[in-house]
Amino acid sequence: MIETDQLTRCYGHLTAVDALSIRVEPGQVLGLLGPNGAGKSTAMRMIAGFLIPTSGTARVCGYDVSREPLKAKRALGYLPEGAPSYGEMTVREFLQFIVRMRGLKADAAYRRFDEVVQRLQLEDVLGLCIDTLSKGLRRRVGLAQAILHDPPVLMLDEPTDGLDPNQKHAVRQLIDTMARERTILISTHLLEEVHALCNRVVIIARGKLLADATPAELERRSRYHGAVSFSAPGSGMSQEMLGRLPQVASIEVDPLDGRITVFPKVGERILEPVERLLREQGLEVSEIQLERGRLDEVFRQITTQDGDGARGATTGVSA
Amino acid sequence: MSPITAVMRRELRSYFVTPVAYVFLVIFLVLAGTLTFYAGDFYEREQADLQPFFVMHPWLYLILVPAITMRMWAEESKGGTLELLLTLPLTLWQAMLGKFLAAWLFIGLALGLTFPIWITVNYLGAPDNGVIAAGYLGSWLMAGTFIAIGACLSALTRSQVVAFILTALVCVLLILAGQPQVVDFFQGALPRKLVHAIAHMSMLQHFDAISRGVLDVRDLLYFLISMIGWLIAGVLLLDLKRTR
Numbered sequence: 001m002i003e004t005d006q007l008t009r010c011y012g013h014l015t016a017v018d019a020l021s022i023r024v025e026p027g028q029v030l031g032l033l034g035p036n037g038a039g040k041s042t043a044m045r046m047i048a049g050f051l052i053p054t055s056g057t058a059r060v061c062g063y064d065v066s067r068e069p070l071k072a073k074r075a076l077g078y079l080p081e082g083a084p085s086y087g088e089m090t091v092r093e094f095l096q097f098i099v100r101m102r103g104l105k106a107d108a109a110y111r112r113f114d115e116v117v118q119r120l121q122l123e124d125v126l127g128l129c130i131d132t133l134s135k136g137l138r139r140r141v142g143l144a145q146a147i148l149h150d151p152p153v154l155m156l157d158e159p160t161d162g163l164d165p166n167q168k169h170a171v172r173q174l175i176d177t178m179a180r181e182r183t184i185l186i187s188t189h190l191l192e193e194v195h196a197l198c199n200r201v202v203i204i205a206r207g208k209l210l211a212d213a214t215p216a217e218l219e220r221r222s223r224y225h226g227a228v229s230f231s232a233p234g235s236g237m238s239q240e241m242l243g244r245l246p247q248v249a250s251i252e253v254d255p256l257d258g259r260i261t262v263f264p265k266v267g268e269r270i271l272e273p274v275e276r277l278l279r280e281q282g283l284e285v286s287e288i289q290l291e292r293g294r295l296d297e298v299f300r301q302i303t304t305q306d307g308d309g310a311r312g313a314t315t316g317v318s319a
Numbered sequence: 320m321s322p323i324t325a326v327m328r329r330e331l332r333s334y335f336v337t338p339v340a341y342v343f344l345v346i347f348l349v350l351a352g353t354l355t356f357y358a359g360d361f362y363e364r365e366q367a368d369l370q371p372f373f374v375m376h377p378w379l380y381l382i383l384v385p386a387i388t389m390r391m392w393a394e395e396s397k398g399g400t401l402e403l404l405l406t407l408p409l410t411l412w413q414a415m416l417g418k419f420l421a422a423w424l425f426i427g428l429a430l431g432l433t434f435p436i437w438i439t440v441n442y443l444g445a446p447d448n449g450v451i452a453a454g455y456l457g458s459w460l461m462a463g464t465f466i467a468i469g470a471c472l473s474a475l476t477r478s479q480v481v482a483f484i485l486t487a488l489v490c491v492l493l494i495l496a497g498q499p500q501v502v503d504f505f506q507g508a509l510p511r512k513l514v515h516a517i518a519h520m521s522m523l524q525h526f527d528a529i530s531r532g533v534l535d536v537r538d539l540l541y542f543l544i545s546m547i548g549w550l551i552a553g554v555l556l557l558d559l560k561r562t563r
Contacts, residue, residue: 011563048406052562073408080406084399086329088336100325101407145403 083142219293326417367444388469450532457529497521
């Protein structure tokens with residue numbers, strides 16, 4: 001379990017993390033989302049015990065990271081931003097160093113070592129210097145380091161950054177298999193990742209918590225939620241007809257590919273009436289899609305809305 | 320294995336996989352040898368002791384120890400591995416001690432490798448081997464103090480060059496503090512007791528005493544307290560970095 005209570009961190013005048021209170025339970029994979037510089041890494045660094053909070057507390061598995069740092073650190077597997085590791089060491093030496101630092105017992109450590117190496121497909125590079133590895137491999141070494149001691153709490157700062165699609169998939173599978181009984185906190189700015197991994201999303205910007213919901217709940221906030229989109233050549237006529245449907249609020253046409261999106265009025269379902277209308281009009285539609293909502297749009301909405309508000313407020317003060 | 324030994328082993332290994340260790344050992348041994356014979360008049364003195372050898376050590380350490388210690392924390396800060404290290408279950412103290420001990424053992428190895436000169440002086444005459452052993456001990460303690468200074472100042476900055484220069488500067492001040500020129504300089508300006516205190520800060524005085532074979536507890540304490548003091552300062556600096 002990870003709990004933060006009014007966690008705050010200031011760098012001079014800048015408040016990087018502003019009274020952040022979150023609670024992640026076992027079984028949850030929480031995605032910490034936010035634009036660059038939102039305070040994701042700073043928050044994680046405080047939870048990991050690297051940075052000392054300006055105020056507020058963080059607890060890992062019930063251990064306060066300031067009062068019982070060693071117990072908190074033992075319960076935590078942490079992949080810092082950029083997956084730093086000692087470049088002059090080989091992968092094997094580096095992981096052995098982590099085994100020693102974690103104080104793992106010899107025979108259990110060997111089994112776990114092999115298991116982790118196999119899971120992250122590091123067998124072939126064990127003897128290579130970390131400096132000579134590709135970015136993706138280094139990231140995997142960092143992940144291996146974080147899960148070597150099989151921690152109940154896992155915190156990964158941009159775990160799939162720099163990986164190719166296949167590697168991303170492998171890492172996501174790994175996190176998925178680990179998710180069941182563990183508490184996992186990942187930060188990311190890839191919205192696809194949220195879909196693939198997380199069962200809860202926290203959005204922060206300028207250090208403040210702006211949203212805390214499931215991915216589906218967030219999607220429901222999108223204006224695209226429940227909209228119907230289709231492509232059909234020569235549909236100029238039917239657009240007018242669609243607009244006259246009582247459930248339809250508006251219609252947009254993508255200027256690039258001509259795809260038509262029909263937005264419903266609040267609380268209305270429009271897939272069926274739209275389909276019926278298209279059939280009646282005898283229009284050939286290759287495929288028609290019911291939109292779930294677009295996270296990127298919600299993300300933008302949430303993170304910029306607040307920004308405008310904040311800017312407005314500051315200009316108000318200075319005026 | 321305790322975190323201290325794990326850190327120490329990693330540090331030592333990193334000396335030897337990079338050229339640092341070999342460059343250091345070669346330069347140290349060559350300089351220690353040649354300076355003893357050429358600058359120290361080893362033969363011309365016609366005395367069977369290693370005074371000319373030990374006299375050179377403070378100046379060798381002045382250049383070489385900062386080169387070993389400058390990367391200690393600066394490199395970790397810059398490369399981001401500091402975050403990795405400090406989120407592993409170990410205290411700042413354990414990390415600092417592990418790194419310090421690695422460097423101190425390494426210098427110990429370098430000192431040990433000067434054994435041919437000890438053999439030489441025994442071959443040429445009948446030296447007091449007790450005095451020589453004391454000389455080695457004093458030299459090693461002095462090296463430890465230099466390392467503790469370097470460890471502390473390396474924690475201060477992300478730049479290895481800055482760490483090197485600061486360490487060399489502090490070390491040269493500590494070497495020179497007891498020299499007559501420095502004492503004379505302060506004589507008029509400062510109260511006698513303060514001048515006395517500055518003179519006693521000098522590493523050379525304490526080192527000279529030990530290397531002449533006079534094992535005074537006060538000289539040993541001087542080095543031990545210096546080491547502990549600088550290491551405490553280094554740990555405090557690292558802790559301060561986490562709050563800034």
